[in-house]
Amino acid sequence: MRHEISILIIGLFVVLTTASIVAATLSARAPKPLSVTLINLTQRINAWWVMVALMTVAFFFGRYGMTILFALISFAALREFVTLTHSRRSDHWVLLGMFGIIIPFQYWLVWTAWYGLFVIFIPVYCFLLMPAITALHGDTERFLERIAAQQWAVMISVYCVSHVPALLTLDVPGFQGRNLLLIAFLIIVVQGSDVLQYIFGKLFGKHRFSPTVSPSKTWEGLIGGLVASSLLGALLSFITPFTPLQASAVAFIACTMGFLGGLVASAIKRDQGVKDWGHLIEGHGGMLDRTDSLVFAAPIFFHIVRYFWTV
Amino acid sequence: MSKLALKTYTLLQTVTSVSLSAMAWAVTGVRPIWSGSQPSERQRIYFANHTSHGDFILLSACLSERERAITHAIAAAEYWGKSRLRRFIAEDMLSSVLISRQWTSEEQNPISIMLSVLDQGHSLILFPEGTRNMSDEPLLPFRSGLYNLSMARPDVELIPCWIENMSRVLPKGQFLPVPLLCRIVFGTPVAVAPGEDRRAFLDRAHDALQALNPRPARDD
Numbered sequence: 001m002r003h004e005i006s007i008l009i010i011g012l013f014v015v016l017t018t019a020s021i022v023a024a025t026l027s028a029r030a031p032k033p034l035s036v037t038l039i040n041l042t043q044r045i046n047a048w049w050v051m052v053a054l055m056t057v058a059f060f061f062g063r064y065g066m067t068i069l070f071a072l073i074s075f076a077a078l079r080e081f082v083t084l085t086h087s088r089r090s091d092h093w094v095l096l097g098m099f100g101i102i103i104p105f106q107y108w109l110v111w112t113a114w115y116g117l118f119v120i121f122i123p124v125y126c127f128l129l130m131p132a133i134t135a136l137h138g139d140t141e142r143f144l145e146r147i148a149a150q151q152w153a154v155m156i157s158v159y160c161v162s163h164v165p166a167l168l169t170l171d172v173p174g175f176q177g178r179n180l181l182l183i184a185f186l187i188i189v190v191q192g193s194d195v196l197q198y199i200f201g202k203l204f205g206k207h208r209f210s211p212t213v214s215p216s217k218t219w220e221g222l223i224g225g226l227v228a229s230s231l232l233g234a235l236l237s238f239i240t241p242f243t244p245l246q247a248s249a250v251a252f253i254a255c256t257m258g259f260l261g262g263l264v265a266s267a268i269k270r271d272q273g274v275k276d277w278g279h280l281i282e283g284h285g286g287m288l289d290r291t292d293s294l295v296f297a298a299p300i301f302f303h304i305v306r307y308f309w310t311v
Numbered sequence: 312m313s314k315l316a317l318k319t320y321t322l323l324q325t326v327t328s329v330s331l332s333a334m335a336w337a338v339t340g341v342r343p344i345w346s347g348s349q350p351s352e353r354q355r356i357y358f359a360n361h362t363s364h365g366d367f368i369l370l371s372a373c374l375s376e377r378e379r380a381i382t383h384a385i386a387a388a389e390y391w392g393k394s395r396l397r398r399f400i401a402e403d404m405l406s407s408v409l410i411s412r413q414w415t416s417e418e419q420n421p422i423s424i425m426l427s428v429l430d431q432g433h434s435l436i437l438f439p440e441g442t443r444n445m446s447d448e449p450l451l452p453f454r455s456g457l458y459n460l461s462m463a464r465p466d467v468e469l470i471p472c473w474i475e476n477m478s479r480v481l482p483k484g485q486f487l488p489v490p491l492l493c494r495i496v497f498g499t500p501v502a503v504a505p506g507e508d509r510r511a512f513l514d515r516a517h518d519a520l521q522a523l524n525p526r527p528a529r530d531d
Contacts, residue, residue, distance in 0.1 A: 075490070079340070083492040089482040095489040273526075278492055279342060 001178050004239045005059070008184055012052050019045045037202075043283025051281070051290075055187070059180060063111075066165045066183060071107040076287035077157035077295075078103065080277040084268075085149035090139035094130055094150060102126060102154055106162050113169035122159040127151060156295055157288070163298040170302075172241050172309045181239040182305065185247075186254060188236065190297045191290075193229035193255035194262070200224030214266035222259060229255045241309055250304060254297040261296025265289070327404040328379050332372035335365070339480060339493040343373035346523070347499030348470050352378060354434055355468045358457055359495075360450050360520060361438035362478035365488065367407070370436055370472055373495050383408045383428055384436040385421075412441070422459050429464050439516070445483045450521045453513040461503050461512075471498040471516065473523035496523040 023042045030038055058065035082095060102122065109118040131147040167182045201221025209217040233251020234244040242250060265288060269277065278286025288295075335341050343350075352375075359370055367384035374382060388409040391401035401407045408428055410421035417423070425435060437460075439453040461469055473496040481488045501516050521527075 079490050079492060082489070083476065087479060089478075092482055092485055092489060096487055099490055100487075278340070280340065 001181060004178075004181055005184075008188070008239065009056060012188075016045065016049055016052060019048070040283050047281050047283050059184070062180065063165075063168055066168060066180070067107055067111050070161055070165045071103060073287060073291060074103050074107070074158045074161045075099065076278075076280060077161060077291060078153055080280075080286045080288050081153040081157050082150075084272050084274065084277065085153065086142060086145055087149070088139055088141060088146065090137040091134065091146060091150070093137075094133050097130075097133075098150065098154055098158075103158055106158050107165070110162050110166050110169065115169065118162070118166060122154050126154055130154075160295040160299050161291065163302040164294065167302055167305070170306055170310050172305065173311060175241040175309075178239075185233075185236055185240050186298065186301050187294065189229055189233050189251045190254055190258045190293050192232050193225050193251075193258055194293050196228045196232075197221040197225030197259070200228070210263065213263055213270060217259075217263070217266075226252060226255055226259070241305075250301065253304065254301045255293075257297040257300050258293030261292045261294070264296070265292035323404060324406050325380070328371065328406075329376075331368050331405075332379075335369050335372040338488055338490045339369060339476070341369050341372050341493045341495065344494050344496045344525070346496050348468075348497050350375060350378070353468055354429065354432060354466070355382075355470050356429075356435045356437055356457070356460060357382070357470050357472050357497075358437045358439050358516070358520065359472040359474050361440050361443050362445075362474070363443065363481040365481050366438070366474050366477055367405075367436045369474060369477060369493055370495055373497075378434065381432070382434040382436060385410055385425060385438070387412060387442070389413075408435075421456065422463070425456070425460055426463055429460070429467060434467075435460075439513075443483070444478075449524065449527065450517060453517045455509060455513065457516060458503065458509045458512050465502070468500045469502065469516065470500055471520040471523060472496065473498070473520060473525070475525060494525065496525060498523045 023038075023045050027034055027038055027042060054069070058069040061068075078098060082098070087095060106118070106121060109121060130150055134143065134147055134150075164183055164186065167186070168179045170179060170182070172179070172182075197217075198221065200223075201216065201218045204220040204224065205218030207219045208215060209219050209222055230248040230252040233254075234248035236251075237244040237247035240247055240250075265277075269275065276285030277288035280287050281290055284290045357370060359366060367386075371379050371382060371384070384405065384407040386401055386407045386409055388411040391397050391407070392409050392411075398409070401409060408424060410424055411419055412421075414420055425437075428435060437457060439457045440451040441454040441456075442451075444451050457469065461467070474493065475495065476491050476493045479489065480491050480493065498519060501519050503512050507515075
């Protein structure tokens with residue numbers, strides 16, 4: 001596995017260095033003051049350096065690193081989601097429970113690889129008990145809206161995100177001890193697809209995909225990004241249990257889900273009247289702005305691998 | 312007080328303020344929005360809406376280390392002076408200034424106490440509603456302190472600061488905070504206009520503060 005990880009790190013280093021050089025060259029040639037897009041591009045690339053560095057560090061700590069990192073990502077994402085949606089004073093204990101019980105318990109389930117409870121804890125138990133607690137508090141003002149928002153908050157920020165480290169619990173014959181690479185594959189392909197869609201959109205984007213939801217998404221960006229990231233998936237098949245063809249198909253599905261995740265996240269933000277989820281990551285917005293695609297891709301990727309590749 | 316004790320006190324206060332600011336950031340990701348004023352080491356009175364005990368910690372977390380060292384929150388002696396421990400936390404750890412609402416002797420006069428702090432060149436954090444707002448109103452009517460201070464020391468800038476979301480982080484009667492993102496909007500300084508009467512000024516300052524709320528529809 002060392003060999004593959006070294007190749008990935010070198011690859012990412014080359015890509016980011018190239019990106020930084022391109023951005024610096026563009027900035028040097030562009031008329032001053034620099035356009036918002038160009039400043040944002042540089043901020044985004046700088047943030048990528050930090051994110052890649054953090055992921056690499058977490059990678060070296062293996063199962064510990066991944067579980068803790070994604071629990072923290074869930075924390076940041078949940079905080080952004082709950083901040084944005086409506087809640088009332090009487091929701092205090094439910095909200096506390098989301099941070100103090102649901103996140104630790106869900107990641108404990110990941111850690112102990114208790115698959116049976118991992119998949120139903122939030123969609124069954126929390127789904128039923130959270131509104132019950134809210135009802136017991138007796139405050140019915142905008143009740144359905146509040147419990148729906150709480151449900152969505154934990155499903156998106158905790159349940160879906162926890163499927164990334166849960167990839168470590170899958171038992172793929174002939175791939176034992178190398179599951180970290182599945183995480184690397186998923187993240188590189190899905191985040192790569194975001195970047196590729198952005199690049200194709202900026203270069204060739206003409207026809208808007210959904211003007212009412214997300215004016216920045218174009219058909220050209222979508223198709224270019226999906227084709228390119230499927231190829232990227234095939235290229236990375238050497239770190240997976242997949243053949244190149246399988247890898248590109250899996251990458252295609254994951255990235256399509258990722259695109260839809262971005263679209264849904266945009267619709268929620270538009271509904272709530274904000275542009276970004278938060279300001280945690282310079283140039284990108286909040287944690288959810290960066291992970292919305294991963295959130296939608298991770299559970300589907302997890303179940304594809306689990307259904308077709310495990311015993 | 313001996314020099315050594317003085318040093319320990321400043322160290323204690325520095326450690327407290329740095330760790331509280333770090334904690335405030337970890338829980339609420341607190342972020343200043345400078346909208347009408349800029350960070351400055353000028354002498355100021357920051358006046359803010361008050362919904363939670365955590366308010367001034369959040370506000371001072373948005374100031375630079377140097378400003379924080381010379382900025383004191385005004386707190387109610389009725390609550391913070393109740394026991395020796397509370398007084399220690401308020402005065403020695405948080406370097407806040409205690410005033411009583413029901414004062415009898417002249418040395419307890421809140422305005423004189425606050426003026427004496429201003430006369431040392433220090434800044435204040437003031438909650439002109441006079442108490443934590445537990446009502447459904449976004450902001451209670453202001454009490455007179457802000458007007459009196461401004462009339463007595465017209466050179467001190469009055470900066471309105473809207474603290475967002477703290478009522479959701481730590482609602483009435485709760486002691487465990489829910490981690491939600493908070494912003495503090497620092498607005499344009501207000502000043503008493505020539506000939507402006509007390510109530511008119513207080514209402515104007517009140518409206519200026521309330522107008523800073525970035526998402527008014529959601530404060531219910």
